[in-house]
Amino acid sequence: MKIKLFLSVLFLGVALIACKDKNVDPANDTQTNQWIYDNMKYWYYWTDHIPATPDLTKDPAAFFESLLYKYDATLRPDGDRFSWIQESAEELEASLGGESKTSGMEFKLVYYPSGTNNVIGIVLYVIPDSPAAKAGFTRGDIFSSVNGTKLNGSNYSQLLNTQEKLTYTLAKIDKDGVLEEGAVKRDVTPIVLQEDPVFFDTLYTYGADKIGYVVYHQFIPEPYKANNKQYDKKLDAIFDKFKSGNVNALIIDLRYNPGGYVSSATSFASLIAKATANDVFYYKEYNSQVTETSRKKYGDSYFYDKFVTKSQNIGANLKHLVILTSSRSASASELMINGLKPYMNVTLVGGKTVGKNVGSVTLSGTEKGIKWGLQPIVSKSLNSLHESNYHTGFVPDVAVSEGNILYPYGNPKDPLLGEALFQITGTRITRQQKGARTLQEEEALEITSTIQNKAGGSNMFYDK
Incomplete structure (x- = not known):
C-alpha cells in the first residue's frame, strides 16, 4: 500500500468528488469498502467515532462519507471538514504533485x-x-x-x-x-x-531597505514522479540571489497557495527562519494507534520536523517579514506561518486564511486492485510552542482586498504588495484606490475560484 501523509482542505461544491461507475461489480465494491474501513480504522484522526458496523454494500464514495466524523458548528465543532475520496488514486497523486x-x-x-x-x-x-x-x-x-x-x-x-x-x-x-x-x-x-509553483521573484531598493519578493503557488518539491527537488532548488537559488543582494526585508506572496508537501514547507521556512537545525519547525499529533505504532518503529523524532541548514538562509539579516494571504491561503501556507512565528515577527497582509491545522494521508491500494484513492485526516499540526490555534484561520494584521482590477506580479499598484511595501518602508509607494470595497465586501461577492479546486482545495502532506 502506498502512503503519503498530507494536509487538505475540502471546499463544498468544487472539490474532486468521486463518481460511481454503474457497471462496477458490487463484490468489488465490498472488497474496496473493506479496504477503506481497515485503513480508516487505523489512520483516521477521529477513529473512535467510526461506526462499528458500517454498511459495506454502499458504493465506495458513499461508504467513505458514512465513516466520517463530520464537522457541525453546534454538535461537532471539532469535527472533520477536509477528508475526501477520489475514484482514481493515480489522478489523486498526480494532482497533489502539481500535474493535472x-x-x-x-x-x-x-x-x-x-x-x-x-x-x-x-x-x-x-x-x-x-x-x-x-x-x-x-x-x-x-x-x-x-x-x-x-x-x-x-x-x-x-x-x-x-x-x-x-x-x-x-x-x-x-x-x-x-x-x-x-x-x-x-x-x-x-x-x-505540470505546474511550476515558483512563479515570480524580484528585488526592490527603497533607501536602506533591500526587499525580496517571491510569489509561490504551491508547496511542491519537484515535478510529479521526479526525484530531483527541482522546485526546492529553484527557491534556494532565488534566496542565494537575495543574500548576495543584502536583502533585509522579505515579502512572500501566498495569496493563491492552497498548500502542498511539508518537506517543501520545511525547506522554504529554513531559508527564512532565525533558527538553527536544532530547532523544531512543527509537531504532528496522531490518534493513539498511530502514535503507539510509530513511536515503537521510529521513535519520538517521527512526531516533529526540525529546520534544515541552508547556506542561502537570510534570517539573520531580516528586519521585516511580510506574508501576503487570502481566503485561498491554507494548510502548508498556514503551517509555515505558524512554524515561523515562535522565531520571528511575521506580518500578515491581505485576507483571513482558511484555517487548516490538521493533516491527511494519501492512501492507495493499487497493488490489491483498488483503484480508489483516499485522503482522510490523520493528524493535527502544532508549532514549536505546541500552538495550533488557527483552526478558524489567521486574521491578517492589515486587511487588504486585491479588488477586481489586478496588476502584474511585482507592480506596487497591487494593493497587497503596495501595503506590504508600506509596512516595510513606512512610505506609500503608490496611492491607495479611492472608493475600493472593504475586504469583507469583496469576499461576499466572490463565488469561488479554481484555486479551491486544486488537489481537493488546499493541502499539505508529508513524505513517508
Whole structure:
C-alpha cells in the first residue's frame, strides 16, 4: 500500500468528488469498502467515532462519507471538514504533485456588478506555455461569457465544469466601474500540464531597505514522479540571489497557495527562519494507534520536523517579514506561518486564511486492485510552542482586498504588495484606490475560484 501523509482542505461544491461507475461489480465494491474501513480504522484522526458496523454494500464514495466524523458548528465543532475520496488514486497523486488536466489559467468568479446575478471571471495567473498563455490570457483579464453564453449565478458551474474546449469572451471594467462587454474571443482546450509553483521573484531598493519578493503557488518539491527537488532548488537559488543582494526585508506572496508537501514547507521556512537545525519547525499529533505504532518503529523524532541548514538562509539579516494571504491561503501556507512565528515577527497582509491545522494521508491500494484513492485526516499540526490555534484561520494584521482590477506580479499598484511595501518602508509607494470595497465586501461577492479546486482545495502532506 502506498502512503503519503498530507494536509487538505475540502471546499463544498468544487472539490474532486468521486463518481460511481454503474457497471462496477458490487463484490468489488465490498472488497474496496473493506479496504477503506481497515485503513480508516487505523489512520483516521477521529477513529473512535467510526461506526462499528458500517454498511459495506454502499458504493465506495458513499461508504467513505458514512465513516466520517463530520464537522457541525453546534454538535461537532471539532469535527472533520477536509477528508475526501477520489475514484482514481493515480489522478489523486498526480494532482497533489502539481500535474493535472488544465487550461493553465486560474481564475476567480465574482458577482458583477454587485446586486445583480451577473458573473464574471477574473484571471488570477496563467502558467507559462499553457494553452491559456498561448491563447493570450494574462493576469487581470476578465471574461463575461463562455461558449457564447453570458455567465450568471445559475449557469456558471455547468458552463465551466468541463475538460473540453471553451470559448471565452473578454470584457473590461472602465474607470467608472462599468463592465464593458468585448468582442474578443479566445479558445482554450485543457491538456495534462505540470505546474511550476515558483512563479515570480524580484528585488526592490527603497533607501536602506533591500526587499525580496517571491510569489509561490504551491508547496511542491519537484515535478510529479521526479526525484530531483527541482522546485526546492529553484527557491534556494532565488534566496542565494537575495543574500548576495543584502536583502533585509522579505515579502512572500501566498495569496493563491492552497498548500502542498511539508518537506517543501520545511525547506522554504529554513531559508527564512532565525533558527538553527536544532530547532523544531512543527509537531504532528496522531490518534493513539498511530502514535503507539510509530513511536515503537521510529521513535519520538517521527512526531516533529526540525529546520534544515541552508547556506542561502537570510534570517539573520531580516528586519521585516511580510506574508501576503487570502481566503485561498491554507494548510502548508498556514503551517509555515505558524512554524515561523515562535522565531520571528511575521506580518500578515491581505485576507483571513482558511484555517487548516490538521493533516491527511494519501492512501492507495493499487497493488490489491483498488483503484480508489483516499485522503482522510490523520493528524493535527502544532508549532514549536505546541500552538495550533488557527483552526478558524489567521486574521491578517492589515486587511487588504486585491479588488477586481489586478496588476502584474511585482507592480506596487497591487494593493497587497503596495501595503506590504508600506509596512516595510513606512512610505506609500503608490496611492491607495479611492472608493475600493472593504475586504469583507469583496469576499461576499466572490463565488469561488479554481484555486479551491486544486488537489481537493488546499493541502499539505508529508513524505513517508
